[in-house]
Amino acid sequence: GGIITQTPKFLIGQEGQKLTLKCQQNFNHDTMYWYRQDSGKGLRLIYYSITENDLQKGDLSEGYDASREKKSSFSLTVTSAQKNEMAVFLCASSTGTGGARDTQYFGPGTRLLVL
Amino acid sequence: GDSVTQTEGLVTLTEGLPVMLNCTYQTIYSNPFLFWYVQHLNESPRLLLKSFTDNKRTEHQGFHATLHKSSSSFHLQKSSAQLSDSALYYCALSDISGSWQLIFGSGTQLTVMP
Numbered sequence A: 001g002g003i004i005t006q007t008p009k010f011l012i013g014q015e016g017q018k019l020t021l022k023c024q025q026n027f028n029h030d031t032m033y034w035y036r037q038d039s040g041k042g043l044r045l046i047y048y049s050i051t052e053n054d055l056q057k058g059d060l061s062e063g064y065d066a067s068r069e070k071k072s073s074f075s076l077t078v079t080s081a082q083k084n085e086m087a088v089f090l091c092a093s094s095t096g097t098g099g100a101r102d103t104q105y106f107g108p109g110t111r112l113l114v115l
Numbered sequence B: 001g002d003s004v005t006q007t008e009g010l011v012t013l014t015e016g017l018p019v020m021l022n023c024t025y026q027t028i029y030s031n032p033f034l035f036w037y038v039q040h041l042n043e044s045p046r047l048l049l050k051s052f053t054d055n056k057r058t059e060h061q062g063f064h065a066t067l068h069k070s071s072s073s074f075h076l077q078k079s080s081a082q083l084s085d086s087a088l089y090y091c092a093l094s095d096i097s098g099s100w101q102l103i104f105g106s107g108t109q110l111t112v113m114p
Helices: none
Strands: A004-007 A010-013 A019-025 A031-038 A042-049 A064-070 A073-078 A086-094 A110-114 B003-005 B010-014 B019-021 B024-026 B032-039 B046-051 B057-060 B063-066 B076-078 B087-095 B108-113
Touching: A004 A086, A010 A019, A019 A031, A019 A086, A019 A110, A031 A064, A031 A073, A042 A064, A042 A073, A042 B087, A073 A086, B003 B087, B010 B019, B019 B108, B032 B063, B046 B057, B046 B063
Parallel strands: A010 A110, B010 B108
Antiparallel strands: A004 A019, A019 A073, A031 A042, A031 A086, A064 A073, A086 A110, B003 B024, B019 B076, B032 B046, B032 B087, B057 B063, B063 B076, B087 B108
């Protein structure tokens, strides 16, 4: 088994601020993902990474940057926080052997609020 | 592009009654792979079941679903709802072409009442 850790658990930012969210996994998985969860909109993919130093854009990548510094960690940056934005950001990982057919394991989430 | 539709945003039913959560999908690829993920309150989403075989029933933890390519559907069912089934359920789609992107539906919030 393994675990995914996301920090911080809660993030309060100001409009226009650059904010960074971090994710660590000890599954030894190759592939990692960042999703945004909004009520009534499901999970939308922001970025994913097939392996260390790889980055692939998802449908919601505009306004975000990502970094896969090493196999176990994947960071997401909100480049300019939008006023009144409120969302949950979920990190996930999978073995990577079967592409998107693999089971994804999710972290506990970071809850963002922009004042 | 690919899409997943979950028509019910909220489903409320009484304990002991059958559960059916609808999921239909659209894809240009002939080999879709369908998933149901479940998210209980204050928890992370986790896989409930998945399938890529046409007309074959897949079961896990009392839930079952059958992929029907003819109707592009993958409805989630359970014969008798329990209070602990109250959760947010997501249907999701990928394709065998090797795309890394999983397409999620908007989710169905199931509430089971005593």
